[in-house]
Amino acid sequence: MKCDHCDNEATVREVTMKNGARIERHLCEQCAQQHGIGVQPQVSIDELIGKYVLPHVLGQAAPQTPKGNSCPTCRMGYAEFKQGGLLGCPDCYKTFENQLAPLIERAHEGATHHIGKGPRRRGGGPSPQASLTAQLQERAARLRAIRKQLDEAVKAEQYEKAARLRDELRKLDEANPA
Amino acid sequence: MPHSAGQPHDPSPAFENGTEWLRGDGPASDVVMSSRVRLARNLAGLPFVHRAGAADRVHVLDLVRAQVLKAGLCEKIMWANLHELGSAERSLLVERHLISKQHAKGKPASHPGSVLAPGPAPAGIPDDPRGVAVGLPGERLSIMVNEEDHLRIQVIRSGLALDEGWAEIDQIDDKIEAGLDYAFSQRFGYLTACPTNVGTGLRMSVMLHLPGLKLTGDIEKAKRAAQDMNLAVRGFYGEGSDAAGDFYQFSNQTTLGKSEKVILQDLQQEIVPQIIEYERVARRTLQSKRATALEDQVYRAYGTLTHARLLTTEEAMQMLSHVRLGVVLGLIKHVEQRLVNQLMLLIQPAHLQRVLSREMDQEQRRVARASLLRAKLAG
Ligand SMILES: [Zn+2]
Ligand SMILES: [Zn+2]
Numbered sequence: 001m002k003c004d005h006c007d008n009e010a011t012v013r014e015v016t017m018k019n020g021a022r023i024e025r026h027l028c029e030q031c032a033q034q035h036g037i038g039v040q041p042q043v044s045i046d047e048l049i050g051k052y053v054l055p056h057v058l059g060q061a062a063p064q065t066p067k068g069n070s071c072p073t074c075r076m077g078y079a080e081f082k083q084g085g086l087l088g089c090p091d092c093y094k095t096f097e098n099q100l101a102p103l104i105e106r107a108h109e110g111a112t113h114h115i116g117k118g119p120r121r122r123g124g125g126p127s128p129q130a131s132l133t134a135q136l137q138e139r140a141a142r143l144r145a146i147r148k149q150l151d152e153a154v155k156a157e158q159y160e161k162a163a164r165l166r167d168e169l170r171k172l173d174e175a176n177p178a
Numbered sequence: 179m180p181h182s183a184g185q186p187h188d189p190s191p192a193f194e195n196g197t198e199w200l201r202g203d204g205p206a207s208d209v210v211m212s213s214r215v216r217l218a219r220n221l222a223g224l225p226f227v228h229r230a231g232a233a234d235r236v237h238v239l240d241l242v243r244a245q246v247l248k249a250g251l252c253e254k255i256m257w258a259n260l261h262e263l264g265s266a267e268r269s270l271l272v273e274r275h276l277i278s279k280q281h282a283k284g285k286p287a288s289h290p291g292s293v294l295a296p297g298p299a300p301a302g303i304p305d306d307p308r309g310v311a312v313g314l315p316g317e318r319l320s321i322m323v324n325e326e327d328h329l330r331i332q333v334i335r336s337g338l339a340l341d342e343g344w345a346e347i348d349q350i351d352d353k354i355e356a357g358l359d360y361a362f363s364q365r366f367g368y369l370t371a372c373p374t375n376v377g378t379g380l381r382m383s384v385m386l387h388l389p390g391l392k393l394t395g396d397i398e399k400a401k402r403a404a405q406d407m408n409l410a411v412r413g414f415y416g417e418g419s420d421a422a423g424d425f426y427q428f429s430n431q432t433t434l435g436k437s438e439k440v441i442l443q444d445l446q447q448e449i450v451p452q453i454i455e456y457e458r459v460a461r462r463t464l465q466s467k468r469a470t471a472l473e474d475q476v477y478r479a480y481g482t483l484t485h486a487r488l489l490t491t492e493e494a495m496q497m498l499s500h501v502r503l504g505v506v507l508g509l510i511k512h513v514e515q516r517l518v519n520q521l522m523l524l525i526q527p528a529h530l531q532r533v534l535s536r537e538m539d540q541e542q543r544r545v546a547r548a549s550l551l552r553a554k555l556a557g
Contacts, residue, residue, distance in 0.1 A: 090226075160403075
């Protein structure tokens with residue numbers, strides 16, 4: 001089928017309802033984009049995290065959100081944050097999540113997610129199961145971070161530091177929850 | 179008139195009582211002066227402080243003040259609006275480690291109104307509305323409002339007591355949170371103005387007295403080892419300050435991906451004991467191999483403090499540091515460690531002027547400092 005607007009092959013179908021009538025449009029990818037119709041299906045948060053976090057763990061670069069966006073709540077732009085080092089409001093973390101994530105990871109020895117206490121008002125402390133999962137995640141994250149540091153220490157010929165990191169790895173291994 | 183719990187307390191009486199972290203006791207107090215635990219928290223739905231207009235900051239101040247005064251955090255709470263205090267009082271709070279230098283100085287709001295609902299500012303709004311709450315007696319607890327984050331809660335204890343400090347601040351945090359909505363995300367934890375504080379928002383630090391390592395020349399090695407273990411090393415008055423009198427603050431640098439318990443264990447059971455051990459070994463080495471040189475340093479310092487006529491803060495701190503070492507090692511027997519600790523506070527400029535109840539220029543302070551030290555230390 002041809003695109004409603006040009007001669008390209010239509011790959012996107014948009015269905016809308018107007019005054020009770022069903023309107024169907026067939027568009028090619030370019031025209032769909034021009035009309036602001038998402039080519040990608042809407043993604044769930046889980047997919048988003050999977051798409052974003054997993055490549056991250058594998059050490060690939062995170063996809064960059066387009067430059068020049070600003071926080072809808074406090075109107076801070078990312079360039080402004082880079083200049084001053086401080087974010088404008090709590091919502092900035094959502095707005096700039098993709099840009100902030102690698103930066104935060106570097107600042108926190110490779111950590112990507114919070115582990116620990118949370119506000120009681122938001123459902124109180126973690127469930128026993130959640131806290132066990134958190135413990136395991138924490139241990140895995142620490143192992144990853146220490147191995148990374150160990151690699152760097154060996155590369156930089158910091159042998160004292162490397163020895164200490166090896167001790168730390170051994171200790172974590174011994175504390176292996178059976 | 180006695181103040182009941184929850185009532186704001188006038189700032190001045192606080193300064194007459196002792197602060198608990200100067201007691202000079204607690205675990206490992208031969209090396210550890212104090213332990214400090216700090217939490218960074220922000221309110222949901224409001225811009226961070228530097229981005230907030232004056233009206234927003236007043237709003238934050240009102241919300242936090244009301245909750246802090248009614249939450250039953252301490253026997254008594256002192257509250258002070260820093261934008262209404264004179265510079266002498268603000269300096270006193272800095273010298274007592276109750277507020278940061280940055281908080282004393284303040285920062286102008288970008289505009290008078292609200293970022294979220296721009297419009298004309300209500301009349302009579304101060305330029306930088308900010309405050310501090312101090313828990314009494316003991317001054318163990320202080321809460322800075324509108325510093326870099328909406329709340330900076332800290333608990334200070336004498337000696338190596340990060341565990342007690344954490345237990346205390348954890349409860350205080352819960353009590354404050356019971357009436358305020360904190361900004362929090364599942365992924366990043368407690369949201370802070372600077373992404374380096376995100377996650378637990380927890381900074382644990384110990385103030386270590388390391389004259390032994392300084393004298394043996396191993397201090398730089400110890401600092402590097404601590405930095406290798408991802409600790410930040412700072413001076414007596416925190417960021418950007420010098421290590422006055424061989425005092426160094428060591429603190430965790432990362433706050434994300436490690437639970438509060440793990441951060442605590444790492445510092446209190448792994449890293450800090452190692453540094454304490456370095457210092458003790460250095461002191462023992464000095465005692466066994468360089469006893470005369472060590473004694474010379476200690477008694478020379480004591481001689482200076484009991485006889486000098488002019489002393490700067492820096493020199494006095496350095497001399498008190500050596501005297502403290504002499505007291506801990508039993509070389510000076512008639513002076514209490516607690517007195518030495520208190521003198522370190524009393525010789526600071528704002529305290530000195532407070533104690534003598536008059537304003538003085540730098541030259542007058544040198545005279546007054548020397549005479550105060552002579553009077554207090556003369557055996
Ligand atoms: Zn087309
Ligand atoms: Zn924002």
